[in-house]
Amino acid sequence: MIIGVLALQGDVREHLAALAECDVIARPVRRPAELDDVDAIVIPGGESTTMSKLLVDFELFEPLHKRIAEGLPAFGSCAGMIMLADEVLDGRPDQRSLGGIDMTVRRNAFGRQVDSFEKEIELSGVDGPVHAVFIRAPWVERVGEGVTVIGEVDGRIVAVRQRNVLATAFHPELTGDLRVHRLFVDMARAQQTEG
Numbered sequence: 757m758i759i760g761v762l763a764l765q766g767d768v769r770e771h772l773a774a775l776a777e778c779d780v781i782a783r784p785v786r787r788p789a790e791l792d793d794v795d796a797i798v799i800p801g802g803e804s805t806t807m808s809k810l811l812v813d814f815e816l817f818e819p820l821h822k823r824i825a826e827g828l829p830a831f832g833s834c835a836g837m838i839m840l841a842d843e844v845l846d847g848r849p850d851q852r853s854l855g856g857i858d859m860t861v862r863r864n865a866f867g868r869q870v871d872s873f874e875k876e877i878e879l880s881g882v883d884g885p886v887h888a889v890f891i892r893a894p895w896v897e898r899v900g901e902g903v904t905v906i907g908e909v910d911g912r913i914v915a916v917r918q919r920n921v922l923a924t925a926f927h928p929e930l931t932g933d934l935r936v937h938r939l940f941v942d943m944a945r946a947q948q949t950e951g
């Protein structure tokens with residue numbers, strides 16, 4: 757199985773390193789042709805406004821939007837969560853999201869850079885607490901019927917799943933804990949088995 761990491765901006769290397777330890781082939785994706793080869797995609801943390809612009813500039817927005825709509829398994833952390841939201845609040849006027857999860861996400865909801873924090877949280881589908889790192893993180897304000905909430909912090913939704921699309925407001929790629937990446941790999945493999 758080949759899992760791509762959208763490599764236009766953000767913590768690409770960290771995701772590639774985590775995936776490489778999950779018994780899959782992990783590859784950066786910068787060009788439409790590279791997208792054709794992947795069985796799943798990770799959208800890293802970074803800055804969603806910049807990622808949105810670069811996706812358009814690199815002619816990746818439309819093909820990636822289409823593949824996700826057609827069922828490509830996807831996992832987004834932080835800025836990646838914003839990119840996978842059908843609706844974004846407090847985005848820049850020209851900011852576009854790829855969509856994939858029927859949810860409304862608020863950018864920078866937990867505050868500014870100085871308000872970044874770390875917390876042990878429970879995630880359904882993962883055994884035991886997860887050390888979650890939040891950096892100018894979004895939260896989820898609304899989820900549609902098909903969306904499963906898998907993690908919350910102080911009553912705020914910070915991890916969700918809809919079919920084979922997973923999103924976290926925190927950064928599992930920064931802690932060396934592979935459990936969230938493994939959860940995603942399992943989701944992607946299940947999709948492959950189903951055909």
Ligand SMILES: NC(=O)CC[C@H](N)C(=O)O
Nearest residue numbers: 801802803804834835891
């Ligand atoms: N750590 C992050 O990915 C921050 C996300 C950033 N605040 C954004 O809006 O894209």
